Amino acid sequence: MKSSAKENTSPGEAIRVQDVSLGYGEEPILQNLDFCVYSGEIVTILGGSGCGKSTLLKGLVGLLPPAKGHISVGGMEISGKDPKSALMAIRRRIGVLFQSGALIGSLTLGENVALPIEEFTSLPRDLIDDIVRLKLEQVRLADYARYMPAELSGGMKKRAGLARALVLDPEILFCDEPSAGLDPVTSAEMDELLMELNHSLGITMVVVTHELPSIEAISDRCIMLDREAHGIIAIGTPASLKAESTDPRVQAFFHRQARDKVGESLNRFTD
Amino acid sequence: MKQSSGIETGQTPEGNLVFIFHEPPDYGHARLLWEDARRILENQRPQGLVLDFAQTATIDSAGIALLRLIWRFCSQHGIALQYRSIPPSSEYFLRYVETGAGPPAGKLSLSPADLISGLGSFFLKQAQEVSDLIQFIGDFTVAALSSLRDFRRFRWREMFYYAQLCGADAMPIVFLMSFLIGLVMAFQAAVQLRQFGANIFVADMLALALSRELGPVFTAVILAGRSGSAFAAEIGTMKVNEEVDALTVMGFDITQFLVIPKVFALAFIGPLLTFLANAAGIFGGIVVGVLALELTVSSFIKEVYQILTLTDVFSGLAKSFVFAVLIALIGCFRGLQAEKGADSVGRQTTSAVVSGIFLIIIADAVFTVLFHVFNI
Numbered sequence: 001m002k003s004s005a006k007e008n009t010s011p012g013e014a015i016r017v018q019d020v021s022l023g024y025g026e027e028p029i030l031q032n033l034d035f036c037v038y039s040g041e042i043v044t045i046l047g048g049s050g051c052g053k054s055t056l057l058k059g060l061v062g063l064l065p066p067a068k069g070h071i072s073v074g075g076m077e078i079s080g081k082d083p084k085s086a087l088m089a090i091r092r093r094i095g096v097l098f099q100s101g102a103l104i105g106s107l108t109l110g111e112n113v114a115l116p117i118e119e120f121t122s123l124p125r126d127l128i129d130d131i132v133r134l135k136l137e138q139v140r141l142a143d144y145a146r147y148m149p150a151e152l153s154g155g156m157k158k159r160a161g162l163a164r165a166l167v168l169d170p171e172i173l174f175c176d177e178p179s180a181g182l183d184p185v186t187s188a189e190m191d192e193l194l195m196e197l198n199h200s201l202g203i204t205m206v207v208v209t210h211e212l213p214s215i216e217a218i219s220d221r222c223i224m225l226d227r228e229a230h231g232i233i234a235i236g237t238p239a240s241l242k243a244e245s246t247d248p249r250v251q252a253f254f255h256r257q258a259r260d261k262v263g264e265s266l267n268r269f270t271d
Numbered sequence: 272m273k274q275s276s277g278i279e280t281g282q283t284p285e286g287n288l289v290f291i292f293h294e295p296p297d298y299g300h301a302r303l304l305w306e307d308a309r310r311i312l313e314n315q316r317p318q319g320l321v322l323d324f325a326q327t328a329t330i331d332s333a334g335i336a337l338l339r340l341i342w343r344f345c346s347q348h349g350i351a352l353q354y355r356s357i358p359p360s361s362e363y364f365l366r367y368v369e370t371g372a373g374p375p376a377g378k379l380s381l382s383p384a385d386l387i388s389g390l391g392s393f394f395l396k397q398a399q400e401v402s403d404l405i406q407f408i409g410d411f412t413v414a415a416l417s418s419l420r421d422f423r424r425f426r427w428r429e430m431f432y433y434a435q436l437c438g439a440d441a442m443p444i445v446f447l448m449s450f451l452i453g454l455v456m457a458f459q460a461a462v463q464l465r466q467f468g469a470n471i472f473v474a475d476m477l478a479l480a481l482s483r484e485l486g487p488v489f490t491a492v493i494l495a496g497r498s499g500s501a502f503a504a505e506i507g508t509m510k511v512n513e514e515v516d517a518l519t520v521m522g523f524d525i526t527q528f529l530v531i532p533k534v535f536a537l538a539f540i541g542p543l544l545t546f547l548a549n550a551a552g553i554f555g556g557i558v559v560g561v562l563a564l565e566l567t568v569s570s571f572i573k574e575v576y577q578i579l580t581l582t583d584v585f586s587g588l589a590k591s592f593v594f595a596v597l598i599a600l601i602g603c604f605r606g607l608q609a610e611k612g613a614d615s616v617g618r619q620t621t622s623a624v625v626s627g628i629f630l631i632i633i634a635d636a637v638f639t640v641l642f643h644v645f646n647i
Contacts, residue, residue: 062520063519098516100512103517104518105509161517164517
């Protein structure tokens with residue numbers, strides 16, 4: 001067994017991130033990240049636009065190797081020198097819902113959801129069809145199996161993407177902005193769906209979002225990132241962060257207050 | 272009090288210079304006011320400057336830009352700046368006056384260090400591209416061998432889909448272009464050959480030129496424009512829509528899933544389309560031969576049959592196989608290089624066609640040398 005695939009989380013930990021820096025160029029967007037996600041909880045990663053939420057998610061699912069540090073998902077280190085085998089092993093155990101749903105445009109909804117089953121199992125056609133129907137029922141899209149992605153609304157695409165992410169019964173689900181761009185009702189439905197999956201199947205979830213209602217509705221814990229700090233500025237439950245945090249950036253986020261820097265210079269003109 | 276064309280000047284009891292804007296600092300007067308302000312400041316170099324807005328009703332964006340220039344001038348020359356009687360309607364803009372310390376937006380920096388750095392970045396980018404291409408060819412080779420070993424996992428349906436899209440659907444345009452090329456070539460040759468009574472040699476020239484050179488090259492150019500670009504656009508759009516990321520995190524081998532069916536399809540239909548192009552070109556020659564050179568269909572075909580060898584035909588088909596593989600590979604590679612944004616997909620699509628045609632010419636030159644060396 002390669003060292004990259006060794007067990008590397010404590011019991012109860014689904015994800016462990018140790019001293020991780022992530023970025024695209026020479027300068028990392030995120031530095032010195034340290035946190036863990038426990039099995040069965042819903043953790044939201046939040047912060048303002050451009051703070052690195054999606055970058056962190058890409059790091060956690062192995063799409064972006066960290067510049068330094070260690071990332072373990074489901075007990076497998078995916079950030080070693082040769083992460084390929086660990087990534088291949090872990091990818092069957094995780095599901096990822098992308099911001100746009102990321103459905104393959106040339107395949108029907110049913111074919112999209114069936115894709116991972118066809119690739120990674122040798123189940124017969126009728127069984128595959130039934131699993132697909134079940135997953136589409138779970139996300140309330142049972143009647144749309146023959147539709148092409150272009151024929152669906154944004155919310156339906158996200159739900160279909162969720163069905164595909166869930167099709168191999170993942171232990172951990174990663175969601176990138178699941179309720180962004182949705183109307184309040186569809187957004188609330190998506191939140192309910194995630195909570196239902198978490199409660200009934202015990203799926204650990206890491207959800208990237210900056211939608212306050214969603215954060216307060218679904219999070220067990222929040223990890224807040226900040227663009228200028230290049231990393232985490234707060235970890236805690238949404239209620240505790242909102243009520244107890246003394247960090248003005250956390251308070252500004254939870255109370256929807258603008259941070260107006262140029263406004264400070266106005267004083268000298270208006271006095 | 273002195274009045275310049277746009278600015279009235281005065282002095283405070285402390286000896287500071289006062290600017291009273293005679294014209295409003297707006298789009299209509301900003302240029303004039305800046306020229307006046309700079310001239311006065313450069314001549315007088317005061318210790319302090321007071322900008323008085325008592326006669327100014329409003330200040331717009333151009334006025335703020337003017338104030339930013341004055342502020343920057345004062346900062347650079349140690350002149351203390353004060354503001355007086357700011358119109359309330361301009362307070363929103365005024366907060367931005369002293370935030371403009373950086374270089375003007377959009378201005379290109381052209382210092383020698385930046386040029387060297389830019390040159391270095393360019394070469395690093397090229398080196399990275401070569402490295403990515405080598406990696407891509409390596410991935411393709413591994414995936415192709417794995418597909419050939421395990422036919423059950425091969426995506427046949429996609430391969431036939433692309434074979435239809437790039438092959439069957441391209442037949443009319445390939446036929447028409449090759450027919451017209453054959454027609455034009457035969458006509459041009461006929462004008463010369465008729466003078467020597469060598470009409471029949473039009474068939475020889477056309478058959479050899481088409482099957483060895485023009486058929487494969489013209490078909491490849493059509494494929495590059497039609498299919499290479501389509502591959503780049505399709506994969507590029509999939510990247511922009513995060514579909515490639517989704518496939519990756521689901522554990523799919525992107526090369527196996529997206530590249531192999533396209534390359535195999537084009538490798539399969541490239542020689543077939545070339546064969547069609549050769550036949551269409553010869554057919555064009557026959558039309559000219561019969562209508563303008565007093566040749567019969569049977570004499571033309573007999574001449575073609577006599578001059579063409581299997582080597583001529585198969586060397587052309589071998590070329591077209593290699594051209595098709597190169598076009599498909601470069602199309603897929605460019606598609607995978609696309610970044611976020613529709614403009615990137617457009618750039619990569621263009622690049623797929625240009626690189627594809629460039630590679631066809633290079634490969635054709637290599638083939639010509641090889642055929643000459645091995646006497647084929």
